Amino acid sequence: MTLLCNAIAALVSTDPTPPVPNVPAARRLVVPVLMYHHLREPGPGMADRLNQRFDVSPSEFAKQLDYLAANGYTTIDCRTLAAAVLDGQPLPAKPVMLTFDDGWREQYTIAFPLLKERGMVGVFYVHTGVLSDDPSRGYTTWADLCAMRDAGMDIQSHTISHPSLPGVESLKLDEELRGSKAALEKFFGEECISIAYPFGDFTEREMTAAKRVGYRFAFTTEVGLVHDCNEPFEIGRTIVTYFDNLDDFAIKLTELDGGRAYLDYRQSITRQK
Secondary structure: OHHHHHHHHHHHHHOOOOOOOOOOHHHEEEOOEEEEOEEOOOOOOOOOHHHHOOEEOHHHHHHHHHHHHHOOOEEOOHHHHHHHHHHOOOOOOOEEEEEEEOOEOHHHHHHHHHHHHOOOOOEEEEOHHHOOOOHHHOEOOHHHHHHHHHOOOEEEEOOOOOOOHHHOOHHHHHHHHHHHHHHHHHHHOOOOOEEEOHHHOOOHHHHHHHHHOOOOEEEOOOOOOEEEOOOOOOEOOEEOOOOOOHHHHHHHHHOOOOOOHHHOOOOOOOOOO
16 A cells, blocks of 8 residues: 555656545545547538547548557556556656557457557456457458457457346356456466456445456446545546547546536436445
């Protein structure tokens, strides 16, 4: 815990963002965790704001990556975050995590090359039930994921079939959490340490189950940059949308309470404590 205090104190002392009121420094970590889904220009049938909430233009995504590079941000993977949250290890200056949900194939054809050419890392949350060897299905293939991992990308769990977990019975919950983890570990030969709850829906039951089957931490869709190190199974993320210009993007990297992002997404509708 002393190492964690020192790491966080160093981060806060060099970061221009204002202090967080009423949150003990020993229990917090300030890291922007950004959430992406589709990288595409909205076409016919996807012109409404609801769909565009889950889209980002490929050209804007490239600009966002360039903004991160120009402003001194360092992209991190799950093991780096786990080492900081759970073990008190120091983070690089201005850390940021880029997460991608659902395993859509444009994450391989568009996001991956843009990340790779800039020397950045992305964390890809895939639901293993849709993975195959057929790219025409619209999802990344196992071969895609293998190439991404070999190039330094991070592949993690988003369950098997992407259900809202609070709505499934206990045996199904265990299967969804354990099965996706096991499939990724068998294929890659290394531990899968984190999960992103589908739809951001979770309760105490899901947090307990994720810990029980061996995950080390979990991501939600609750916005904000301040993460309680004592609550590793409810780490927040901030969605990036089609409507974000670079000013919006900059706000989402620095606004500690996530107020701007509340306009773009919703908190979990099922979380209970």
